[in-house]
Amino acid sequence: MDESELLFNLFYFLLCMVIIYPPEEFQRLGFTIEQLFARFLGEEYLDFVGYHLRRTSLNLFVHSCLPFSYFLIHRLKFSVFATQEPLEDSDLDPDFPMPQEAVAFKTLTWKTAQRFSVLAVLAMPALIFNWHQQNWRRHPISKALSKYSISPGSYRAVASEIGTEFRQPDIYKKKLNSISSVIATQNWIIKTTIYNVHFAHQTNTSLSVAKAETYNISQQDQNDTLQMISIIVRPMRQGVSDFHIRINALEFRNLENRVRRPIAIPSNIQFHRNVIDRFVDVFKAQVALNPIFPEDANTDKCFACMLIEPNTKIHKQCADFDRNGAPLADGACCSNCYCRPMWCVECLARWFAARQSDVDREVWLEQKCTCPMCRAKFCVLDVSYITPTVDATNLTQYQGAEGEADDTT
Known part of the structure; x- marks a missing residue:
């Protein structure tokens, strides 16, 4: 294999990946199968089931033509990278001859792959034509919908119901990746894939979280x-298979509210159901890195949740410089807070997040907030966990021992 053929193989492989899994840039430019054949597919908004019957069939046909197109272009020697004619047998390096068995195996493999590519091009149209008979009744999507139909073998009534609900403005639709999406209507949960569409009626369907996976986006910031x-x-309906929905944890609340x-x-299984939950964990991690503040023992409850004891103290310990090292203006500097500990770290984190702008979520941790009581300005570096002082600890232990002695008496 010479250099031009290697480059052509690499180029064609990338082209196939772009066709099968179109990136966002190609989707914006309209270079996808659905957008290029939009006139043939029709409008998803007007005929949801019919659109996906045609879409899945078209995807199957186009993708089945990719191997045949490769062999056809290779046979015609159509390569933009070709710079020289193929070498003759006499021009091959005599010091590195290829064994006859290897040559025979390579030839057999190449011809077998060619025949399979031709077979795929001939078989897929025949299969799609068979699906199209009797108004698409033999298509896998139609067979799945017919299991929800009152009339055996008929899917049109169910398809009409789904199409009507899909046109309602309050549906939930989220694109999972470049080839699949999830849709939740009033009565249906739908997942579209590249070759099929899964349906589940909400009245007889159970949903459960199988697993949660966490990925580090940045190697420098473990909180990102x-x-x-x-x-x-x-689905509890007989003959309908289960399917999985893999979504961002921050989208869980939106999906949960719709179904x-x-x-x-x-x-x-633990995960962040919204942006606030995720920020609370990041806020806690940063506070844990700050110096611990010694404080007398406190028997009160958190002023916000009234469930646990206050475990944080706001006191200025940050430098009045921005990220570039320039001094901050007087109005932008943090100030001392003289309030006693009144908040747990989770409630303080939620208060901090509630005072930020939704537009600047990526830099919430760098912003400032005001104390809920005295309105002193502080940042996350000014929040510390508290620990009882030695005198306060001894006093608490003494009071406990004294109480036990009184009970004994």
């Missing part, structure tokens, strides 16, 4: 993470 959760959708069925979450 992405959580993905996998939800199993189990009518509860989504079961096992106790051993």
